[in-house]
Amino acid sequence: MSQANYLDGNAAAGALSEVFAVDLTTAVGQCNGCGQTAVFAEARVYVDAPGMVARCNGCESVLLRVVTTPHDTYLDLRGLTYLRVPNS
Amino acid sequence: MERTALRRRLMWQVATVADVRRETDTARTIVLDVPDWPGHLAGQHLDVRLTAEDGYRASRSYSIASAWPGSDTGSTIELTVEQVPDGEVSPYLVDVLKVGDPLEIRGPVGGWFVWTPDQDGPVQLIGGGSGVVPLRAMLRAHAAAGSTTPVRLLYSVRRPESVIYVSDLKELATSDDVDVRLVYTREAPAGEPRVGRIDADVIERHAFGPEAGATTYVCGPTPFVETVADLLVAAGHDPAHVRTERFG
Ligand SMILES: Cc1cc2nc3c(=O)[nH]c(=O)nc-3n(C[C@H](O)[C@H](O)[C@H](O)COP(=O)(O)OP(=O)(O)OC[C@H]3O[C@@H](n4cnc5c(N)ncnc54)[C@H](O)[C@@H]3O)c2cc1C
Numbered sequence: 561m562s563q564a565n566y567l568d569g570n571a572a573a574g575a576l577s578e579v580f581a582v583d584l585t586t587a588v589g590q591c592n593g594c595g596q597t598a599v600f601a602e603a604r605v606y607v608d609a610p611g612m613v614a615r616c617n618g619c620e621s622v623l624l625r626v627v628t629t630p631h632d633t634y635l636d637l638r639g640l641t642y643l644r645v646p647n648s
Numbered sequence: 649m650e651r652t653a654l655r656r657r658l659m660w661q662v663a664t665v666a667d668v669r670r671e672t673d674t675a676r677t678i679v680l681d682v683p684d685w686p687g688h689l690a691g692q693h694l695d696v697r698l699t700a701e702d703g704y705r706a707s708r709s710y711s712i713a714s715a716w717p718g719s720d721t722g723s724t725i726e727l728t729v730e731q732v733p734d735g736e737v738s739p740y741l742v743d744v745l746k747v748g749d750p751l752e753i754r755g756p757v758g759g760w761f762v763w764t765p766d767q768d769g770p771v772q773l774i775g776g777g778s779g780v781v782p783l784r785a786m787l788r789a790h791a792a793a794g795s796t797t798p799v800r801l802l803y804s805v806r807r808p809e810s811v812i813y814v815s816d817l818k819e820l821a822t823s824d825d826v827d828v829r830l831v832y833t834r835e836a837p838a839g840e841p842r843v844g845r846i847d848a849d850v851i852e853r854h855a856f857g858p859e860a861g862a863t864t865y866v867c868g869p870t871p872f873v874e875t876v877a878d879l880l881v882a883a884g885h886d887p888a889h890v891r892t893e894r895f896g
């Protein structure tokens with residue numbers, strides 16, 4: 561998929577909903593690369609089956625990766641310093 | 649309802665096609681019966697998964713076109729799919745899937761690109777092509793709630809025949825609180841002299857100005873969303889009040 565063809569964090573909502581009971585697209589995340597904080601929905605999501613990569617819209621570094629296999633879902637969150645999710 | 653719509657882990661489930669409706673030559677609305685649907689917010693979407701006989705699977709996201717609870721749809725939900733030439737999933741949904749067929753779905757998901765009637769301030773909706781789908785859910789939610797919040801829809805289409813929800817939009821536009829404006833990029837109907845894309849001039853004339861304090865929702869193909877979001881920011885709109893959803 562070309563650089564111009566990225567989606568946004570909304571497109572990852574379904575895959576993340578299999579792992580998290582809260583909606584992560586409204587969570588605020590901090591990028592480990594540049595320190596920018598943003599709502600996850602504003603990340604750039606590249607869909608490249610079977611995986612999905614979300615990149616910071618400020619510095620393009622990888623925030624998280626989701627890979628689904630027939631048996632499991634792998635989550636790699638290395639690019640996030642934190643994710644802030646409201647309690648209620 | 650909001651809690652259940654957002655707070656649970658979701659797995660794939662099987663919905664049944666209850667009805668189908670042609671919208672244009674290339675788009676159709678699919679009415680789905682989903683067991684135990686928890687409700688959804690206007691603007692949310694779901695994922696659809698197709699499995700081939702050899703086990704190959706493809707999944708794609710589709711916005712929910714109806715409001716919940718929908719006076720118009722009872723206990724069902726609606727999707728509207730625009731056929732992408734040579735696409736893997738959309739031609740099947742538009743041309744092959746029929747009433748009574750099962751369809752695997754996962755949803756509702758996405759809590760950011762949503763509008764709720766208790767939200768403050770005017771609402772600016774800007775859609776390109778099938779990007780009008782979640783915006784239509786917002787318009788229906790606005791009508792269902794009897795909301796008097798001012799709403800404006802700017803809808804970019806190629807030509808008059810490409811307009812999805814023609815009669816629906818006409819009906820919604822009779823409300824004093826709702827303003828619907830179509831922008832034709834290739835061919836306009838008689839009496840509409842302007843043919844061209846949404847530009848700074850269109851935004852200035854037909855969208856709420858930055859001072860109105862509107863929340864703006866922009867949805868459509870990625871290049872469309874980029875262009876419109878840039879135009880809005882250049883016109884002085886606060887990026888924090890511009891929400892986008894890219895369809896690819
Ligand atoms: C959150 C979200 C909500 C969506 N909601 C809707 C909706 O309500 N209705 C709807 O019709 N679509 C919607 N889409 C787009 C949808 O998910 C698919 O991308 C689209 O149906 C094409 O899938 P396909 O398998 O037919 O084509 P693919 O096999 O994926 O693609 C075929 C070719 O078409 C191009 N292409 C892919 N998508 C588009 C597009 N949208 N416009 C133009 N060219 C494209 C690709 O670059 C490729 O070259 C949504 C996408 C997202 C991320």
Ligand SMILES: [Zn+2]
Pocket residue numbers: 591592593594595596616617618619620621
């Ligand atoms: Zn960054």
